Amino acid sequence: MTEIPKNHPRYESLMAREQITAGVETGITSRQGLIAQGRGEAFDYLIGEKTIESADYAEAVAVCLLLLAEKPVISVNGNAAALAPAELVVLAQLTGAKLEVNLFHRTEERVKKIIDVLKENGADAVLGENAEKLLPLDHERAKVEREGIYEADVVFVSLEDGDRCKALTDMKKLVIAVDLNPLSRTAQTAHVTIVDNLKRALPNMIDMISEFRNMEEEDLWEIVNAYDNNVVLIDAVETIKENLTAKQNEVLGIEDGPDQNNDRSKREPRKQSRIQRNPEIARKVMMRGGDLMME
């Protein structure tokens, strides 16, 4: 791996590139995975390379859903395994979810290698090797394990293709997707769309688990039922628009007036409180979505 100095302004993004490239070299990530990562990076740039408030909210709701699920499964592909293998294992262990390898560019060798990587990172069992063509799709992602994704009630997917996401929702499963592109078919089809980098989303979700783990199921359901995915998608698109406008104004030398201060980075810094600690934020995100929908 190339040595990247920690103070490099693009440290995080360069490190992710190193991880994905290493994944291709060891055979866990497909070459196409490099391009998927590139598309993700482009959207991450537009989002501001940080976890936006509405993504933090979606992550909290995703944690609640995983804890509530009877048969949760975390689907792992070659990019996810290269970027955050340890975090995937910890999330599965803390929520009681099964891990299953599911690949678009499937080879049995790659499935085996990804299973090994997850086991090296502490997983006891990983599904994926005994997959059968059980989903109504014409590509390899149709292959899932009966005991895993096929029977799951909640499925967590990252860097997913829209087709399978749709197939899973058609099977009445609740789908949580991590996708930096709020416009992708996956983002638009999932029930809970986390518009965030997988590398930020997973540690954030793991951090939240202790706050939700001991809550009554009824209270967890209340959080899940109050959630509206459209609001989160609208907020992500709005964030991109605001960031672009702020950049445009910067280039034009236009200063933001008090009324048109759209740049969130210049707003009052948000308090430490997270959505799960402060339902007020949840309400604000919802209200904001309502306002936007009325525009």
Ligand code: ATP
């Ligand atoms: P769809 O079929 O859903 O319209 P797509 O064709 O864009 O989506 P793929 O190229 O199959 O989807 O998958 C890559 C998706 O994953 C892209 O939307 C990209 O933005 C997103 N992505 C890439 N890297 C990351 C990452 N590190 N974290 C989160 N999302 C990512």
Ligand code: MG
């Ligand atoms: Mg696709």
